[in-house]
Amino acid sequence: MRRCLPARPAPPMAIRVAVAVAIVALETVVLLALPGRALEQLTGMVYLAGVLAVSMLWGARLGAVTALASIAAVGFFQGFDLWPVAILLAGAPAVSALAHGGAGPVPRAAAEHAAVCSHGDSQQEATSLATTQAGLRRVATLxxxxxxxxxxxxxxxxxxxxxxxxxxxxxxxxxxxxxxxxxxxxxxxxxxxxxxxxxxxxxxxxxxxxxxxxxxxxxxxxxxxxxxxxxxxxxxxxxxxxxxxxxxxxxxxxxxxxxxxxxxxxxxxxxxxxxxxxxxxxxxxxxxxQLIASRARMVAATDDARRRLERDLHDGVQQRLISLGLQLRAAQDGLPPGAGDVGHQLGKVVDGLTAAAHELQELSRGIHPAIVSQGGLASAIRTLARRSGLPVDLRLHIDRRLPEPVEVAAYYIISEALTNAAKHAHAKTVHARIETDRCRLALTVHDDGVGGAYREGGSGLLGLQDRVETLGGTFKVLSPLGRGTTLCAELPVGPRGTAANP
The missing domain is CATH 3.30.450.40 (GAF domain)
Incomplete structure (x- = not known):
C-alpha cells in the first residue's frame, strides 16, 4: 500500500514573482541574441511559453502579471506589430485557469499526490471491507x-x-x-x-x-x-x-x-x-x-407419575389380589369332604386371582421398572433377557451403578427392542451389548428380523429418542428392509457415574 504524504506548499509570493521576472528577463536575453528574421518569428512563442509555465505552476494571477511584463518587453522590439502578440499573451493565463478549473495554482506534484492518495484510500477501504465481510461470514457460519x-x-x-x-x-x-x-x-x-x-x-x-x-x-x-x-x-x-x-x-x-x-x-x-x-x-x-430443560422436566414428571402408579399398584391392588387369593385358598382347604364342586370352583377363582396378580405385576413393570431401582441396570436387563421369548446374546460391561435416569433409559431401550423383535420383526435372535467407561454408556441392540422399523408414526422409538436426547445423549435406528434392526444409543453418565439427575 502506497503511503500518502502531504503535498509540498508553494513558495512565498516574493520568490514566485522573482522567478517570473527572471523568466521574462531570460527570454528577453535569448531573443536579443537571435537574428532579426528569427526574432520577429519567435518573440511571441518564447514569451507565450513563459506565461503558460508560470500560470501552470502558480496560478492565473501571477501568469497575468507575467503576461504584462512580457508585453512590455515586446514593446522594446521596434517595428513589430504589438497587438496580436499582446492579445495572445494576455489570453494565456485565462486559458490555463479554465483548463485546471480555477485561478489557483495547480502544481503537478500536488495533482499526482491527490491521485495517489485517492487510489490508496479507495484500495485500503476495499481491502478492509473484504476482510470484515469474510470474518462475518466465518462467524455467521458457526x-x-x-x-x-x-x-x-x-x-x-x-x-x-x-x-x-x-x-x-x-x-x-x-x-x-x-x-x-x-x-x-x-x-x-x-x-x-x-x-x-x-x-x-x-x-x-x-x-x-x-x-x-x-x-x-x-x-x-x-x-x-x-x-x-x-x-x-x-x-x-x-x-x-x-x-x-x-x-x-x-x-x-x-x-x-x-x-x-x-x-x-x-x-x-x-x-x-x-x-x-x-x-x-x-x-x-x-x-x-431451555428446551432441553423443559423436556427433562417433562420426562422427570412422567417418571415420577409412573413410579407412584407402580407403587400404588404393587402396594394396593396387587397385594389385595394376593391377599384374596390366600383367603380363598384357605377357605378351599377348610371345606368339608363331599363339597367337591364348591372346592373346584374356589380353586378356579384362586387360579384366576393369581394370574391377575401376575399380569398386574407385569403391567406395573412396564409402567416403571422398579427392578432397576432395586437391583441395578445389569440385573434388570438379565431379567428382561430371561423373560424374552427369543434367545438373547447378552454382553454386559457395567462396573458400577449409574444415575437412575440413565439406567431407566437403557432399560426401556432394551425392553422396546426385545418386544419389537418378538412381535413385529419376526426375529430369531437378538444381540445386545452395553458397556460403560468413565463418562458414557454405549448400548447396541441388533435383531435378525425383517427390518423396516422407523421412529415416525407414533412408535415407542420416538419416545426413546426424546428420553435419550433429554439426557444429552444420541439415539439412532438402523433398519433396512430384510436386514434386521439395530438400535444404538450413547448416554453421558459423568465421571464415576456422578451425573446429576435432570
Whole structure:
C-alpha cells in the first residue's frame, strides 16, 4: 500500500514573482541574441511559453502579471506589430485557469499526490471491507451450525483482532446478576476467569448503564478499580460495544489500545456487526438449553407419575389380589369332604386371582421398572433377557451403578427392542451389548428380523429418542428392509457415574 504524504506548499509570493521576472528577463536575453528574421518569428512563442509555465505552476494571477511584463518587453522590439502578440499573451493565463478549473495554482506534484492518495484510500477501504465481510461470514457460519458459544467467542475475538490490528487486544465480558462482570472464556482461552465490579470510569460500567457503545479516549485520569486494572495491563484507550440478547445487556465486547494510537474511528460499527452474531449464538444456546430443560422436566414428571402408579399398584391392588387369593385358598382347604364342586370352583377363582396378580405385576413393570431401582441396570436387563421369548446374546460391561435416569433409559431401550423383535420383526435372535467407561454408556441392540422399523408414526422409538436426547445423549435406528434392526444409543453418565439427575 502506497503511503500518502502531504503535498509540498508553494513558495512565498516574493520568490514566485522573482522567478517570473527572471523568466521574462531570460527570454528577453535569448531573443536579443537571435537574428532579426528569427526574432520577429519567435518573440511571441518564447514569451507565450513563459506565461503558460508560470500560470501552470502558480496560478492565473501571477501568469497575468507575467503576461504584462512580457508585453512590455515586446514593446522594446521596434517595428513589430504589438497587438496580436499582446492579445495572445494576455489570453494565456485565462486559458490555463479554465483548463485546471480555477485561478489557483495547480502544481503537478500536488495533482499526482491527490491521485495517489485517492487510489490508496479507495484500495485500503476495499481491502478492509473484504476482510470484515469474510470474518462475518466465518462467524455467521458457526452460529448457523449451532456451534457452542465458546467457539463463537474465540472466533469473534480472533476476527476482530485480525480486522482492527495486533495493537488492539479484544475481549468479551459477561454481566452477572450479582453486580460483577466476568471475562468470557472460549475454547482457546486460559481457564481462569477475571471478575471485576461494574462501576467507576470504565467501558464495562458505561456500556452496562447505557446499553450503548462507549469510548474511553484515555485511562490516565479515570477513576475506579476497572480503570486501575486497565492501566496495570497497559491499556491507554478503548472502545466497548454492548452484546444485546433480547431486551437485556448480556455483556460487552471491548477493544483496547496499548499504544498512543486510538482505536479506529469506525471500530464501533465494525464491532457491532460481530456482537450481533455473538448475541444470536447466545440466544440460540439459551433456547436450546431451555428446551432441553423443559423436556427433562417433562420426562422427570412422567417418571415420577409412573413410579407412584407402580407403587400404588404393587402396594394396593396387587397385594389385595394376593391377599384374596390366600383367603380363598384357605377357605378351599377348610371345606368339608363331599363339597367337591364348591372346592373346584374356589380353586378356579384362586387360579384366576393369581394370574391377575401376575399380569398386574407385569403391567406395573412396564409402567416403571422398579427392578432397576432395586437391583441395578445389569440385573434388570438379565431379567428382561430371561423373560424374552427369543434367545438373547447378552454382553454386559457395567462396573458400577449409574444415575437412575440413565439406567431407566437403557432399560426401556432394551425392553422396546426385545418386544419389537418378538412381535413385529419376526426375529430369531437378538444381540445386545452395553458397556460403560468413565463418562458414557454405549448400548447396541441388533435383531435378525425383517427390518423396516422407523421412529415416525407414533412408535415407542420416538419416545426413546426424546428420553435419550433429554439426557444429552444420541439415539439412532438402523433398519433396512430384510436386514434386521439395530438400535444404538450413547448416554453421558459423568465421571464415576456422578451425573446429576435432570
Amino acid at each position: 452460529v448457523a451450525r449451532g456451534t457452542d458459544p465458546a467457539d463463537v467467542f474465540d472466533a469473534v475475538t480472533e476476527e476482530l483482532g485480525r480486522i482492527l490490528g495486533r495493537g488492539f487486544p479484544v475481549m468479551l465480558i459477561r454481566y452477572d446478576p450479582d453486580g460483577t462482570a466476568a471475562r468470557v472464556i472460549g475454547r482457546s482461552e486460559p481457564t481462569d476467569i477475571d471478575y471485576v465490579p461494574v462501576d467507576g470510569d470504565s467501558l464495562v460500567a458505561k456500556v452496562y448503564r447505557t446499553g450503548r457503545a462507549a469510548r474511553m479516549t484515555s485511562y490516565a485520569h479515570a477513576a475506579g478499580p476497572n480503570a486501575a486494572i486497565a492501566r496495570s495491563v497497559g491499556a491507554r484507550s478503548g472502545v466497548g460495544v454492548p452484546v444485546l440478547v433480547g431486551d437485556r445487556v448480556w455483556g460487552v465486547a471491548i477493544v483496547v489500545s496499548t499504544g498512543p494510537q486510538q482505536p479506529p474511528p469506525d471500530a464501533e460499527r465494525r464491532m457491532a456487526d460481530f456482537t450481533e452474531l455473538v448475541a444470536t449464538a447466545i440466544a440460540n444456546a439459551e433456547s436450546r438449553a
